[in-house]
Amino acid sequence: MKRFVTVALVFMLVVGLTLTAGAQVTIRHWDWHQPRMNLKQKYMAEYEKLNPDVKFETQIIAWDDYWTRLMSGVAGGDVPDIAQFHNSQTQAFLAHLEAFPADLFDYEQYKADIINFEAAYLFDGTFHFYPVGIMTGLIFYNADYWAEAGLTEADIPRTWDEFRELAKKLTKYDANGDIQVAGFVPNNILGVFWLDLHYQLGGKLYGEGAQTVDWNNEAGRKALEFIETLIFEDRVTEPGFLSFTEAMGTGHAAMVYSWSWLGGELNNNYPDLNWSVFRLPTFDGKLAPGPIARNNHETGMAVMKSARPEAKDAAFRFLKWLYEETDYLVEVNLILGTAPSNRNLLDDPRIVSHPLISAVAEQVPYTNIPGEIPYEVESSYGLGMLQDLLFFGYSAAEALELAEAEANNVLKERPVKWYVEDLYVPVAE
Amino acid sequence: MSQVGKKKRLDAKQRFVLAVLIPTVLFFVFFNFVPIIYAFYISFHEMDFLNPPTFVGLENYKRLIGDTHLYSSLRVTAIFAVTTVFIGGFLAFCFALLINSVKRGAAVLRTVYFLPVMTSLVAVGVIWGWLYQPRFGLLNEVLKLFGLPRQMWLSSPKTALASAIAASTWQGMGYTIVIFLAGLHGISRTYYEAAEVDGASSLQKVWYITIPLLRPTFVYLLITGFITGFQVFDQLYVMSGPLNSTRGFVELLYTRAFSYYQMGRASAMAFLLFAIIVTLTLIQFRLVTRQQVEY
Structure with missing residues (x-):
């Protein structure tokens, strides 16, 4: 009997581990800006290598259609897990964006580092889309x-x-x-x-x-x-x-x-x-x-409230990883023609030596x-x-x-x- | 065994007809009929698709009454529809008469006048935008050659709508010409030959034979022209003028729906437009189908 129980337990453990190891999360993402998406895809590929259980599906939708698609997606339950966001749509979509979890993202640090963080990003004490540039x-x-x-x-x-x-x-x-x-x-x-x-x-x-x-x-x-x-x-x-x-x-x-x-x-x-x-x-x-x-702030990505539950955690973990990549934040600002929202990046040599971004940084x-x-x-x-x-x-x-x-x-x-x-x-x- | 209660079985031909019809009917029901009913339902609600709809009764319709932007957009739309139908129709009729009399090179001509119809509206908008450009545009360069003053075209609230209508008429004329040509080809030569024997001039032949016998074509173009004219969106959207001087009804509806996310109000506007078009169509039908011409 004892032997039987041991074998059964080992069997269950092996099956469990196998299933867990094989479970893969696919994160769906939409953006309207091709150069920014190209950059993201580079980092997504890197993240996939580091996390073989995560895959990305990306889609470009033109700005003119983007918000209508997102809106009908919310209504019909077909939304990307991570959506590129723009603050002009805050009023319409805020209730449908998941708050960035405080146990993963250091709110106090952001208050110190991000320009206008409290004014431009905090709604009822939480933020729902990441600050990128100004x-x-x-x-x-x-x-x-x-x-x-x-x-x-x-x-x-x-x-x-x-x-x-x-x-x-x-x-x-x-x-x-x-x-x-x-x-x-x-x-x-x-x-x-x-x-x-x-x-x-x-x-x-x-x-x-x-x-x-x-x-x-x-x-x-x-x-x-x-x-x-x-x-x-x-x-x-x-x-x-x-x-x-x-x-x-x-x-x-x-x-x-x-x-x-x-x-x-x-x-x-x-x-x-x-x-x-x-x-x-x-x-x-x-x-x-x-x-x-x-x-005005060029915001980053947001996790949709109606995203698939299995993708939400993975989405936030990815965003945490991505937004801690200084290179990504600098490169995306260079693409967008914006000064980094994070004060610590304003001294980056790539920002300082860029005539456009340095002019923005001087004025901001x-x-x-x-x-x-x-x-x-x-x-x-x-x-x-x-x-x-x-x-x-x-x-x-x-x-x-x-x-x-x-x-x-x-x-x-x-x-x-x-x-x-x-x-x-x-x-x- | 009694025949009563026995189900009548469809024959092969009927089954084929049914099989062919069902997808079309289903498509129509799900992609036309259901959305129309749903739009009517949400016209009595406050709704933005992001939140549950709230019943507001006739409020969305009442708000249309005091909407000054709605009146100005209706004015723009009516001017567009009337002008494109009558001026565009008159020009297309004249061109059709000319083309109908051409014996050689008719195929080339057909391609030339139909080409704008096939061209993307955005491309047409961009090209006409450059032609109309006040400082560097081709049209003002031509005016300059004749010593005429520079015009602002799409850049002035006074001339923007007329400029957009001209470009739109140019683009749509090919289609109207085709319809007129089809009508002209249906008129028997014998009427013209008889008129020639009686010594009728060209203008008299057009006035007394062509126009009366083309009556069904005119009716068709008038009714469809008004319906499409009142639904105009893209032409005015692509060639927009200052101070909302070219903002049509459907563009305003689109703004209410997709900029303000006021789906209920936009739906109420859609049904108002539907009522306007139906009323106008019925009036036209009454007026133009009173007399029938027969020779």
């Missing part, structure tokens, strides 16, 4: 035109008055007086550019509690009048000129305003273009106390994150209207009044719940 608005310039005009890095303007003179100097007109090379192109991103100037003059995006926007005030009008001067008085660009990306890419702009993602766009689509970048000038030439611009401490901005407020019914109103004869005050009214209508329809604009702490001079 973007902000910068001035990109055509280095060939810059050199042609006899300019060097020492000529990088620190005030908007200096910037105006430079833009005028770099504008080229043809024999008919039409602009051939615009000195500065904010076209198609004018509202976003205006918001940074609005911040510099003490304005804010939102009014009390983010129930309305707060644009049509002295700071707002002064900021828009400055842009009006650049366009109609200095003629460094004009209504109907190429968009900032097209103008920069095709050599019809000496300088453009853009968020830092433009670096990747220029490298991919216009590889022969010789460009560089500098941080935004200010009205008084100083950065502190700020904010001098808006920032003086930038503010307002929280969620509904798509419509940023585009067709809000900030996006400012350019069109200004181009078609409205005064700065009229343009702001109309855009503000439309944006407020959107906010009534779609109230903002994630609002952190007032958490900005002025930087000591």
